[in-house]
């Protein structure tokens with residue numbers, strides 16, 4: 001099947017959770033690569049001041065909380081020209097069976113990482129199908145391919161994202177829309193502050209995500225660790241499961 005390559009030049013994008021971390025880096029990367037406009041989704045518009053000052057009219061702040069239906073509906077009412085939707089907003093609520101916080105963290109992770117992503121995608125689907133060429137880019141995690149027991153419920157949510165991406169890609173296989181899943185390893189952002197692991201930079205991740213969609217990649221492994229995991233996963237998913245079980 002022919003790859004759906006996405007040119008960034010002159011495109012209009014929306015990035016959820018664009019005010020910091022990976023989302024901010026993706027927003028910058030899109031604008032630096034010739035995107036006409038990026039709707040920068042954030043729960044607090046004031047957190048976008050730095051980006052707004054730098055990019056002026058090409059950056060359109062948009063109040064967006066993916067757990068709030070009216071916020072999503074409002075975004076879809078305003079951003080009717082979106083061609084690239086980046087589902088980046090996410091949370092890392094720690095919890096597992098033996099460590100505690102199991103049910104609370106499961107609910108939080110699912111509410112934001114899965115329900116939020118599904119609702120936002122659903123709200124923009126009609127807009128995207130009308131475009132000549134479009135993309136839906138969703139950030140899962142390597143923990144979505146094999147569960148990391150130390151963050152069991154987060155992994156569950158990211159596995160659900162992986163499944164949503166696969167299902168939607170199947171549904172849209174005859175469409176003009178590239179449905180890409182992104183599977184990062186540990187990245188140097190607020191989210192991973194407590195994790196003692198080697199981390200890649202959000203800028204490098206953003207560069208590889210944008211490069212990935214330009215090349216029409218459906219599965220994007222945007223950093224050093226994720227590339228290694230992808231290689232291991234392609235030969236033995238079981239070995240990756242065992243490797244992740246050793247992370248504490």
Ligand SMILES: NC(=O)c1ccc[n+]([C@@H]2O[C@H](COP(=O)([O-])OP(=O)(O)OC[C@H]3O[C@@H](n4cnc5c(N)ncnc54)[C@H](OP(=O)(O)O)[C@@H]3O)[C@@H](O)[C@H]2O)c1
Pocket residue numbers: 016017018019020021022023042043044047064065066067087088089090091092112116139140141142183184185186187188189190191192
């Ligand atoms: N960092 C990693 O190691 C890593 C690895 C694999 C995958 N990921 C994934 O990459 C994505 C970005 O993570 P990050 O590392 O950049 O995290 P981060 O620095 O903690 O940023 C998370 C972003 O999501 C936003 N957000 C949280 N809840 C939201 C909600 N209900 N509605 C809208 N936005 C919301 C945050 O907004 P506020 O500023 O308002 O809180 C923030 O902009 C996430 O999906 C994450 O799971 C991260």
